[in-house]
Amino acid sequence: MESPFKVALQLCNDASLGRYLVATRPLSPGEIILKEPPLVRGPFLHTVPVCLHCGKILDNTSSRPCSKCGWPLCGGEACENSPTHQPECVLTTAKGSQINIKNFGIPHPNYQFVTILRALHLKQTSPETWRKLMQLQAYPISMNIAPPNFICNFFKLKDWSEGEVMKICGILTVNGHELPLTHPPQLVVYDRASYLEHNCRANCTKTFTDEGEILLIASEEIQEGDHLSICYTDPFWGVENRRQHLFQTKEFWCICDRCDDPSEFGTHLNSIKCPNRPCDGLLLPKSFLQEVSAWNCDKCDGIFSNNNISLLLGKIGQELAKMPKEDPKVCKQFLKKHEKVLGPHHFYMVDVKMALSHMLASQNFEDLSEGDLKLLLQITGELRMVAEKIAPAERRFLGLILYRFAKASIEMARRGENLEEFYSTLTKSKETLMEARDLLKNEPSLLQEGRMHLQIGLEMKLIDDLLTKNK
Ligand SMILES: [Zn+2]
Ligand SMILES: [Zn+2]
Ligand SMILES: [Zn+2]
Ligand SMILES: [Zn+2]
Structure with a gap:
């Protein structure tokens, strides 16, 4: 079968030739595009x-x-x-x-x-690998x-x-x-996977096999001729942090479609609430790609200086850095305190909601209070929406979130004592679990997500048994 991608060349700014990977045919989500062993592997x-x-x-x-x-x-x-x-x-x-x-x-x-010696040694033991590496x-x-x-x-x-x-x-x-x-x-360093370009909303996911091979998987529909990309930074960071990090580690300023859209595809990952009362608008600069001077409200004509907003965000950022995120109570207080200032999906809020969802889901679902269960449902629903819009390539994260959402839904319905509703929730949740299992299907068994893939299969079997008994 024809390879699903090819290595292509393009002229870079500095007149050198850069390589990138391009799809040679349409690809569907979940499709494996590339699997290759490392050229070299060793300690950091x-x-x-x-x-x-x-x-x-x-x-x-x-x-x-x-x-x-x-x-x-x-x-x-x-x-x-x-x-x-x-x-x-x-x-x-x-x-x-x-x-x-x-x-x-x-x-x-x-x-x-160590890893430098391992790479150098290839010149003597494996000239072909050495040539690819160089x-x-x-x-x-x-x-x-x-x-x-x-x-x-x-x-x-x-x-x-x-x-x-x-x-x-x-x-x-x-x-x-x-x-x-x-x-x-x-x-580890790979051969063709090294030519993958960066995008803050990447269309491919990378994962690994137990043997250390890289697996490249399509995370959405990809058309023939599309560039294949992964994300070199944390896709849940705000635009300024991502661009700064990419510049520091990879020496380029990202200008991808996501960085170019201040609303980050409508998720409002960077948006602040308008302080004008009773306006319920959100503030954003016109662009983050140029130096930001002002933030404008999307509902009233309020304009606010970037200096003030930077100070405000800096203060909240410091508070977040010092905060013990493993304490659900502290996380809840943070969300309550800042919901008047930050949009619900501001990256600080998303960060705390991720930590909170993790803490809540690590308890026995039957022991969660009604309030916590509702909170978990709400947060996992929000995180799913955000991840699907800005980071569909985060398949491990999405699989985990869908799993928690399904488990919380089932527990909620179980407490409702309405049998009909319980069984309809089971049917719906089974579909969500199927999606979660599909997202995790290529994860190695050495990782938590790989083991979770097996766990979900077992839980789906239990649900099937319950549903059959009810028929
Ligand atoms: Zn050993
Ligand atoms: Zn030795
Ligand atoms: Zn970007
Ligand atoms: Zn306003």
């Missing part, structure tokens, strides 16, 4: 000591230094000879002195070399790691130029994904 450049075979965090008692190279491992010989550990083992042994790591539990500077983009970005000449001297590297070492450092920083299968997560 700044990490506490972890086992270089399995990635687990080590301490004084669990660490068994490799007898050949000295790098810490968690097991005996099996770990020493694992293919994963060979690149740094071979290159460290060749330099003639062992690595000695005594301090655990705090980031160790030697770890910055084709990736690597613009200079401040990295806070040792300079290339230090790395070359420290490991007595003869077969690599300083330029190559520098390029590898850049490639790891620019193209690195976080692989969440271990604690702490690992750094």
Whole structure:
């Protein structure tokens, strides 16, 4: 079958050629577009000591230094000879002195070399992978790691130029994904997935298999010729935070359709309530892409200075940063206090509602008070609406929210003691659960969402039994 995408070229601002991925045929939500293994995988450049075979965090008692190279491992010989550990083992042994790591539990500077060595080693062991890796983009970005000449001297590297070492450092920083299968997560670089462009409302979801392959999944209808995108930042942040973060980490100012629409597709993720009484309008600047000077009300002719609004938002942001979000009471107080100033879906409110939905849903649904149950239903309904509009690619989040919504609906109907209504809610909730299960179907079993996919299947079976008995 024809590949669902191709790598295309475009002329960039700096006259270089950039690559991107484009759909070669229409794609449906949930369709797998790409599955590929990492070119390189290893610990992040700044990490506490972890086992270089399995990635687990080590301490004084669990660490068994490799007898050949000295790098810490968690097991005996099996770990020493694992293919994963060979690149740094071979290159460290060749330099003639062992690595000695005594301090655990705090980031160790030697770890910055591991994934770099694994990438460099490909030049000798897998020229084809090395060639693919070296084709990736690597613009200079401040990295806070040792300079290339230090790395070359420290490991007595003869077969690599300083330029190559520098390029590898850049490639790891620019193209690195976080692989969440271990604690702490690992750094991975993929080949074609590296050409995915960013969009704050991406049309693709990335997830991973238990083996660490990346899976790229269509998160909505995609037309032939559409660019494929993922989101490089937190899609639930407000526009100014997203753009600032993208600039700091990826060195570009996003001008996607979502950033270009101050209302963020009608969700009002950035909107403030109009202080003019009795106006119930919402304030927004004309655009966030230029420097903001004023915010205008969408109902009255109120205009407010950006300085005042920035101060106000800064204050609420500080309050939020200090707040213990694991306390449902504190979250409820925050929502109550700020509902007069912030729109209901302002990103601060969304942030707190996410935390609250998590706290409420982590309790036994039967133990929730009537008020909390209603609140959970309301919040999950709102979060679903917001996510579907601005971040349909957040399939894990959406699956989780739909699951909570369905469970809360069933519990509510159970308390209602109206049998007919109870069974009709069961039927409706089964559909919601089916949607949730579909959203989570490609999640690896190593992650909570993958296990939840199985759990939902079991719960649907129970509902089926109840519905059949009622017939
Ligand atoms: Zn291990
Ligand atoms: Zn070793
Ligand atoms: Zn954007
Ligand atoms: Zn107004």
